[in-house]
Amino acid sequence: MSRPRRDPRAEREAKTVAVTARRRLDLAAFVSPSRRPRRDPRAELDVIEVFGAPRRRYDRTQTTALVSRMMKRAATQDAEPKAPQVRIVETPAFHVFAVLQTPKGRLSRFDRQILGAARMLADAGSGGGAVVALASAATADLGPAGADRILDLGDEPNRPASLRTEGVKAAVEQLQPKHILLAEDDESADLARRLAVTLGEPIMTDAVYLSAKQVARRKNGMRAEEYGEPPRIITLGEDRAANYSGAPCEARAIEDAPALDLNDPAILSVETIPGDPTQLSLSETDFVVSAGNGVTDIEVFKNLAKVMTATPGASRVICDAGLMPRSAQVGASGTVLSSECYLAFGIAGAPQHLQGIAGCDHVIAVNTDLHAKMVERSGLAIIQDAQLVMPALWQLIEERRGKA
Amino acid sequence: MKTAVLLSTSRHPVSGRPALARLESQAIGLATRLGGEIVGIHAGERTDATREALGVGLTSVECLEMPADADPVPALIERLQAEKFDLVLAGRRGQGGLDTGLVPYLIAKALDRPIIADAAAIEAGSEAGTIRVDQALKKGARRRITVRLPAIVTVHSLAPAPAVFAYGASRRGEIRSLAVAEHAQDAATWAERPYRNRPRLMRTAGVATGDASEKLHVQPDPQEAAKLILDYLERNGIRSF
Numbered sequence: 310m311s312r313p314r315r316d317p318r319a320e321r322e323a324k325t326v327a328v329t330a331r332r333r334l335d336l337a338a339f340v341s342p343s344r345r346p347r348r349d350p351r352a353e354l355d356v357i358e359v360f361g362a363p364r365r366r367y368d369r370t371q372t373t374a375l376v377s378r379m380m381k382r383a384a385t386q387d388a389e390p391k392a393p394q395v396r397i398v399e400t401p402a403f404h405v406f407a408v409l410q411t412p413k414g415r416l417s418r419f420d421r422q423i424l425g426a427a428r429m430l431a432d433a434g435s436g437g438g439a440v441v442a443l444a445s446a447a448t449a450d451l452g453p454a455g456a457d458r459i460l461d462l463g464d465e466p467n468r469p470a471s472l473r474t475e476g477v478k479a480a481v482e483q484l485q486p487k488h489i490l491l492a493e494d495d496e497s498a499d500l501a502r503r504l505a506v507t508l509g510e511p512i513m514t515d516a517v518y519l520s521a522k523q524v525a526r527r528k529n530g531m532r533a534e535e536y537g538e539p540p541r542i543i544t545l546g547e548d549r550a551a552n553y554s555g556a557p558c559e560a561r562a563i564e565d566a567p568a569l570d571l572n573d574p575a576i577l578s579v580e581t582i583p584g585d586p587t588q589l590s591l592s593e594t595d596f597v598v599s600a601g602n603g604v605t606d607i608e609v610f611k612n613l614a615k616v617m618t619a620t621p622g623a624s625r626v627i628c629d630a631g632l633m634p635r636s637a638q639v640g641a642s643g644t645v646l647s648s649e650c651y652l653a654f655g656i657a658g659a660p661q662h663l664q665g666i667a668g669c670d671h672v673i674a675v676n677t678d679l680h681a682k683m684v685e686r687s688g689l690a691i692i693q694d695a696q697l698v699m700p701a702l703w704q705l706i707e708e709r710r711g712k713a
Numbered sequence: 714m715k716t717a718v719l720l721s722t723s724r725h726p727v728s729g730r731p732a733l734a735r736l737e738s739q740a741i742g743l744a745t746r747l748g749g750e751i752v753g754i755h756a757g758e759r760t761d762a763t764r765e766a767l768g769v770g771l772t773s774v775e776c777l778e779m780p781a782d783a784d785p786v787p788a789l790i791e792r793l794q795a796e797k798f799d800l801v802l803a804g805r806r807g808q809g810g811l812d813t814g815l816v817p818y819l820i821a822k823a824l825d826r827p828i829i830a831d832a833a834a835i836e837a838g839s840e841a842g843t844i845r846v847d848q849a850l851k852k853g854a855r856r857r858i859t860v861r862l863p864a865i866v867t868v869h870s871l872a873p874a875p876a877v878f879a880y881g882a883s884r885r886g887e888i889r890s891l892a893v894a895e896h897a898q899d900a901a902t903w904a905e906r907p908y909r910n911r912p913r914l915m916r917t918a919g920v921a922t923g924d925a926s927e928k929l930h931v932q933p934d935p936q937e938a939a940k941l942i943l944d945y946l947e948r949n950g951i952r953s954f
């Protein structure tokens with residue numbers, strides 16, 4: 310790998326103390342060959358120590374985040390405070406479109422991957438490309454996720470896909486992007502194919518590998534692979550590209566977005582019917598409320614899941630006891646979730662259970678045991694009896710609903 | 714109403730033998746529910762899979778005979794132009810072939826018909842000559858689109874399960890072979906090589922925001938705990954009450 314090569318002469322030069330005519334070296338001075346600040350394990354532990362616990366406890370879940378924060382703090386203590394560096398591409402050499410889905414007005418994991426892949430294509434070679442995110446201008450975090458520009462085509466949920474395609478086509482004619490990246494995911498996948506057919510261009514669908522030089526996909530039921538230079542239109546499979554993690558980009562809105570006012574004569578009406586999470590299967594839902602062995606009043610729990618419009622789940626113990634159906638079991642031998650949020654009441658967090666929630670972005674744990682694995686995994690941990698928290702939660706929701 | 718169901722050259726995902734694609738058998742189910750005259754159209758070689766389609770609800774299949782590696786799109790377009798179908802149903806992706814999902818879109822472009830993707834249910838519309846398509850979206854949502862016929866609809870895997878295979882019906886059904894004109898083959902856009910496993914990126918937990926003191930609450934009042942949970946849900950855009 311590319312660890313910087315040590316240069317003994319330069320190191321000696323750096324350690325030279327200019328006092329006498331004779332050369333003197335301060336051998337205690339530490340010069341990091343990589344110019345990275347040296348780690349201080351004791352200080353790192355101090356930072357992640359959880360206060361108020363009867364015995365020493367460390368919160369190791371965020372170690373990397375905290376350590377990097379600490380190291381940054383140490384670095385800025387010496388230097389004068391700097392404003393966060395924003396990457397600005399003033400006159401882009403070319404454009405790369407990233408068509409985003411932004412469910413509920415937020416970037417999903419897939420959206421971030423699409424932006425990451427677009428960023429990679431824009432920076433490849435001599436670079437200088439600009440990533441244009443096709444999304445609502447109100448979406449948060451587009452800059453940090455790698456977007457230089459935002460093009461808001463004003464899509465509403467009820468706009469037919471044929472008209473949405475016309476919007477993107479107009480944008481393509483205006484900015485002539487080098488690549489258009491879309492997610493291989495229901496509506497985006499539909500849009501990509503419409504775009505390829507209207508523009509009459511080749512498309513690489515469901516790419517499993519993407520670099521600036523090559524893109525590949527599977528065919529013949531995973532018996533062969535097709536590959537070639539990345540074409541203009543590419544749809545990327547989920548978990549195939551890494552997020553962008555560099556300096557935040559500018560995310561400047563493009564003002565002169567093409568305005569379109571068309572209608573599709575064949576489409577008579579469009580109406581979106583939201584799904585009911587309480588009826589969905591565990592693998593489809595976005596929010597799961599789950600009960601473990603620490604929950605004794607299952608009826609309260611089931612009602613709470615309904616009130617929170619969440620899908621009820623359970624640990625294996627509860628399913629084995631026949632308190633919840635087997636289809637509700639979360640974990641290795643149950644369902645592996647793809648939901649965004651997981652609220653666990655009285656679940657210890659056995660490895661077989663944690664496997665099922667590996668993909669959840671937000672985990673909330675309610676448990677009486679401070680040292681439970683689930684508490685370690687969670688982004689919000691409440692050390693309290695689940696039998697007290699559940700009715701309180703229910704009551705608070707009813708109160709807020711009553712007011713609204 | 715006249716419906717055509719497009720049957721691709723598909724293979725069983727595990728054994729690799731020719732088999733009817735599940736999405737296409739679901740499409741046959743949707744067409745049967747709508748009623749009217751239904752014909753299966755398959756461009757390619759005649760295989761056991763063609764007969765399988767007769768066992769899950771079709772009574773006749775037209776087979777546009779051509780070599781397995783020829784492009785089926787021109788032949789399909791020609792056939793669909795020659796005979797007037799009100800509704801053309803296709804799977805959203807093939808199974809065991811190229812699986813790009815482009816075939817229905819190319820046909821829609823050539824015939825200049827609207828195309829609706831990812832149908833989970835199809836009903837006759839309140840007006841004559843219209844249908845109501847329930848498009849499957851993420852998280853159990855549906856988009857109900859009323860569209861004027863003729864139209865092309867692709868079927869999503871959340872459509873009702875296909876009918877049980879009936880051996881007698883599959884023997885009784887009729888397969889008609891139609892000759893097709895030769896079409897020039899486009900040069901292949903992509904090079905080919907043997908399959909290589911490419912693992913997905915690991916899914917790791919999202920970045921939990923905030924310091925340890927913000928995320929851990931020891932023995933809070935239950936009301937306070939409830940408030941903390943609801944605030945967390947609202948802050949992260951999960952639910953707001």
Ligand SMILES: Cc1cc2nc3c(=O)[nH]c(=O)nc-3n(C[C@H](O)[C@H](O)[C@H](O)COP(=O)(O)OP(=O)(O)OC[C@H]3O[C@@H](n4cnc5c(N)ncnc54)[C@H](O)[C@@H]3O)c2cc1C
Pocket residue numbers: 600601602603604623624625626627638639640641642643644654655656657658659660661662665675676677678681693694695696
């Ligand atoms: C091959 C194999 C496969 C498995 N697959 C799965 C699987 O798919 N899914 C699965 O879930 N398990 C699975 N298991 C079982 C798993 O190992 C654990 O036994 C199980 O997950 C434990 O469930 P639990 O956390 O609900 O119960 P426990 O381990 O009993 O934990 C109960 C938790 O509740 C807390 N608690 C107690 N009282 C209260 C209270 N009043 N308020 C709040 N908290 C309280 C306790 O502190 C404890 O942390 C599998 C096991 C094996 C061997």
Ligand SMILES: Nc1ncnc2c1ncn2[C@@H]1O[C@H](COP(=O)(O)O)[C@@H](O)[C@H]1O
Pocket residue numbers: 718719720721722734736737754755756757785789802803804805806807808810811812813814815816817
């Ligand atoms: N050779 C073919 N003959 C008839 N229909 C086809 C053929 N190839 C594809 N289709 C239809 O197009 C859909 C999508 O296929 P594909 O574009 O190959 O992913 C399939 O589910 C079929 O309904």
